[in-house]
Amino acid sequence: MRNAEEWTTLLSIGTEGGTIELKGAERYDGWWDFRLRTDESSEGVTYHTAQGAKEDGLKLLDGIAWMSLYPLYVSPEAAGAVEKKVLHHKYRNESSFMAWLEACYPEAERKAALLANWLLTAERTVLFTGAGMSTESNLPDFRSKEGWWRRVDPRTVATPEAMNQDYPLFKDFYAARMASLEAAVPHAGYYVISSWESRGMVQAVATQNVDGLHRKAGSQRVYELHGRLQAVRCSRCDEEAGEADFRKGRPCQICGGKLRPGVVLFGEILPEKDWDEALLAVQKADLVVTIGTSLEVYPANQLPLMSKGRSVYINADYSGTASDFDLVLEGRAGEVLQEVDRLLKSVQL
Template identity: 35%
Template structure:
């Protein structure tokens, strides 16, 4: 309990905070995570292949079938998304968010200084003519009605390079932070987990997660439901 109080006090006192968020942040909104027993990868033999550039090129229908299961258009920002946005919009703190999530819930909650590290499901385009299309168009057909080209999301797939702008923004967000808060992620996916190496030597780190993660720096670990923890964060 003392560690929890210290973590909350750090958030209260810190001026430059960067949140690194993963799938666990969106679970309270009804979006399943990837690797838990109830996650999207459970009982799938090669889930990473289904989310790969190779699958998109070789077996586009199999890729589309899986990626369309990732859509949860009814999902709304939960208390974690909302509290992070409130810290940015209602205080004089400098708040940055770098998220692995592709659901845009941070954006819907109002976060402005946001880097969607792996892209977004909510942006789709045609591989042939490069024209942007709506999510509803993609969900109704995997082929562009104008040119017949195959449609895809703007999610960064396995085997694809990260968007250079997103990578630069993420590194800058970590470099500038006095406090880094890692929330709802196993912190195993590269290069997202490598962002921690860009922290300042004196920057503090808090981890809020259901399970401990492997981290090469000293940190406050708050085990349990992140929603409970974020409800205790005060916004002046």
């Protein structure tokens, strides 16, 4: 038998009629003795005991829906095991779940922890990314007012008219963009996304970006809603062609037509196949995470609204459009993704 003072309170839970208390005492060999005290049953106070590794104490709570109850105290010794349960818990009782989240995570981490929980418990998750993802890889945002290429307004160059009437200018513009992309390295956020896909937590990425960085970072299922710069094809016969041929100004080897980048020009329709598949994926998803897009470009900006599931918005600039979302995480895409990933890894080891 142990003296009362040898026991540490690991976890204390409030119930309607009283409390559930888990205590533990570390033994000389590094293992732990556990004692669970409940005053719920009609026979009064009952005790259950167990032994095991530090994390095993929570097993005494199996059979009790304790996350539907409210935490009174979570000790540092129990925090790791409780966090693991919390982030994997598919909750029905939102208010008690939020209380557990508060007991485990400081306020600054709480939204990231909630997203981690949603990622772990969703059946199908689709990510939707925009320019904010790319600019962090030091790629110029070609929509920005400053412009970046010979101070030419992309709206006048990135058009079918420019392609037909001033092909050298059109070609130079896109060749410059392709050259800047060659050296672009996907930032850590891209690798977080591709690792979530390979771990089964993300089913697809739909992107407004044309830089191919998701693929470069290893993402497999990518719907490119505005096409991809490097997917060069013939403007006349639609045959695929090499990026190098386009950059050197060569014509199509099949028909002699002008080559063009695989992006949607201003005034053209979106690639039907990618759009349809992205739409279907979003409609089937129970979690859609929108990352780094101001949601200004129609119709791609409608995509995240097509899901009946939970919706999350991650962006450095919080704008009014974000009020349509269940959860908003303000911050740079790469940093937020890495923080969520750190929380996920802390409970998946």
